[in-house]
Amino acid sequence: MNVTAPADPADSTGEAAADQTPIDPRQFRNILGQFCTGITVITTVTDGDVPIGFACQSFAALSLEPPLVLFCPTKGSRSWAAIEANGRFCVNVLAEEQQPVCAKFGSREPDKFGGTDWHTSELGLPRLDNSLATIECRVDSVVDGGDHFIVIGRVLAMSETPATSNGRPLLFYRGQYTAIEPDKTTPAPWRADLDHFLTTTTLDTWL
Numbered sequence: 530m531n532v533t534a535p536a537d538p539a540d541s542t543g544e545a546a547a548d549q550t551p552i553d554p555r556q557f558r559n560i561l562g563q564f565c566t567g568i569t570v571i572t573t574v575t576d577g578d579v580p581i582g583f584a585c586q587s588f589a590a591l592s593l594e595p596p597l598v599l600f601c602p603t604k605g606s607r608s609w610a611a612i613e614a615n616g617r618f619c620v621n622v623l624a625e626e627q628q629p630v631c632a633k634f635g636s637r638e639p640d641k642f643g644g645t646d647w648h649t650s651e652l653g654l655p656r657l658d659n660s661l662a663t664i665e666c667r668v669d670s671v672v673d674g675g676d677h678f679i680v681i682g683r684v685l686a687m688s689e690t691p692a693t694s695n696g697r698p699l700l701f702y703r704g705q706y707t708a709i710e711p712d713k714t715t716p717a718p719w720r721a722d723l724d725h726f727l728t729t730t731t732l733d734t735w736l
Contacts, residue, residue, distance in 0.1 A: 533672045565702040570621040570634045571600055572655040573612045580642045580655040583608040584635035586701055596684035601677040619654040620664040625697040625708050661690045661698060
């Protein structure tokens with residue numbers, strides 16, 4: 530699979546990367562921890578039809594037309610190697626009560642699917658039961674991203690959790706799990722200004 534490398538700023542400015550002020554890794558991690566994220570589990574199956582997956586914070590919507598999403602696995606990830614070989618993957622958006630599932634898929638436990646409720650989708654991908662949503666994709670392109678890859682997926686199928694669920698997402702903030710406040714579990718009415726988060730494509734977009 531072809532990997533596209535980003536342009537090197539030094540090529541156009543003539544300035545070496547070494548001239549930049551060094552970034553402290555610990556401070557960088559702490560700063561990024563101020564950004565609250567949802568948590569997903571990215572799954573696929575190996576050539577031997579063995580389910581495999583990993584917990585992933587670095588998931589995001591990318592485009593509505595065409596429907597694209599992205600996630601960022603580490604370059605040494607076994608799960609990414611399986612996804613690359615398969616060419617398809619499933620994004621499982623975790624609910625608040627799935628914290629144990631997140632802990633398992635974020636660990637080095639060899640059998641992460643053991644004791645986990647899941648089923649195989651019509652596309653042949655592992656879907657975790659009770660997730661808020663699942664998004665099944667094929668790998669569209671891969672971009673080099675330092676010690677990670679940026680994997681862009683084209684959406685093939687998707688589903689939402691039944692309305693009987695409380696619909697509370699599992700969140701990660703400042704290095705620990707967190708949750709939305711109990712009195713804010715009902716989705717707010719859609720606002721026109723927030724529509725720009727996904728749909729604005731003009732040159733003056735603020736996103």
